[in-house]
Amino acid sequence: MFSKRSIRRRFLFQLIVASAALVILFSSFLYLFIKQSIYDEKQAELIGYAENISSNKSLLSAQQNNTETLMGLDVELITLTPNEEHLDFYEKTNKDKTTTLVLIYPFDFENSSYLKVSRDITPTKRLLTKIMNSIYLINAVGFVVIILYAIAFSKMLIAPITALSRRLANMNEHLIRPIKVEQLPDEFEPLGETLNRLIARIQNFVKYQKELFIGAAHELKTPLAVIKLKNQVTLIKKRTAEEYIEAIKITNQSVDEMNKIVADILNIGRQEGAQLEIPVQTDVIQILKKWEGDFKLLANSENKTLKTHFEPDAFNAVLQVTLLNQILQNFLQNALKFTPEGKVITFQSRLNGVGIVIEVIDEGCGIDESVDLFAPFKRQGNKSGVGLGLFLAKSAAEAIGAVITLTNREDGMDGSCARLILPSKLCCVLPLR
DSSP states (O other): OOOTTOHHHHHHHHHHHHHHHHHHHHHHHHHHHHHHHHHHHHHHHHHHHHHHHHHHSSSSOTTOOOGGGGTTEEEEEEEOOTTOOOOSEEEEEOTTSOEEEEEEEEEETTTTEEEEEEEEOHHHHHHHHHHHHHHHHHHHHHHHHHHHHHHHHHHHHHHHHHHHHHHHHTOBTTBOOOOOGGGSOGGGHHHHHHHHHHHHHHHHHHHHHHHHHHHHHHHHHHHHHHHHHHHHHHHSSOOOHHHHHHHHHHHHHHHHHHHHHHHHHHHHHHHHHHTTSOOEEEEHHHHHHHHHHHHHHHHHHTTOEEEEEEOSSOOEEEEOHHHHHHHHHHHHHHHHHHSOTTOEEEEEEEEOSSEEEEEEEOOSOOOOTTSOTTSTTOOOSSSOOOSOHHHHHHHHHHHTTOEEEEEEOSSSSSOEEEEEEEESSOOOOOOOO
């Protein structure tokens, strides 16, 4: 009925053991308490009779006139040697299976005589047996009720999980809807919110994948159409050698554009492979300094300036270094591409309340923030490009548990700011070894 790791099975097992122990202890203590109370009362009666005999030479005190209390009472005068051991009270079981409660009470110390007062308590023993059986029977019925309630209660506890499982099982890439968290119990709201975040990521992934396929087909179709049209025009009539050379150059140019598109599509596959790399502990600041050295040379060769400022001196994180390098390379390449000659590119890092913030700020034309530039094949500006760089950077950031944004500058100058926020505790997916 339940798997070996079933929480419900463990819950029921622990509840059964705890309830059984509680029932046994409660029944035993209750029975012992009732038994001791009755025995104390019987012993007090025997002591009262013994005191009356010693003081008044009579079984009954002056105030007692009820002789029915003497039924089953037996009194003897016995002599015990000083060295002979004796018990004040003891219980004796007779051959006829009756039970007698016996009291040895001092009567005459000079003659070493004692009163032996005994009373038949067989009816009392039978009453105690019935009480014990009744207590255990009632508690056993209560135990069964507790188990039945526990089974019903455990079903109620796993009902939200069952509903969530059914809801997720009925989802597919064409029918993905967020879970209504307000309909879940308070204890399951964090789980519902986590699932909604995962569903949102799946929706973005499906949307971007569709846009990727459509965009790839469109982007590849355009240079093919150019090649075909140019070849058809060239074949209409004989051309000079220069015209044929010009047609071949246009064809090669279109082929180069197609190669760029295919290379970027292959990069998507490589990035998925990089996501399966085992995260390693690395110093993020050292990686930033490495990219600083590489791009300073490129910036100087294009008459541009790369300014850097990194804080803190070190920041250790566990992540896939390949994915971080892809993000930084895209940021710096875009900034270098859109920044005019003589302008400045700022490459910096700083700490915030979450982790470390890495920024690449350019002095280019800025962006249209109403356009989702992280979608595949989204391009802006008059520079060449396929439009997959930011899409790959976004995917890499999600894989390492970071946040990536692209906004216009807020200091009144033209340009954009590409920002990567690495939390102190990254949420990288650890692949199985």
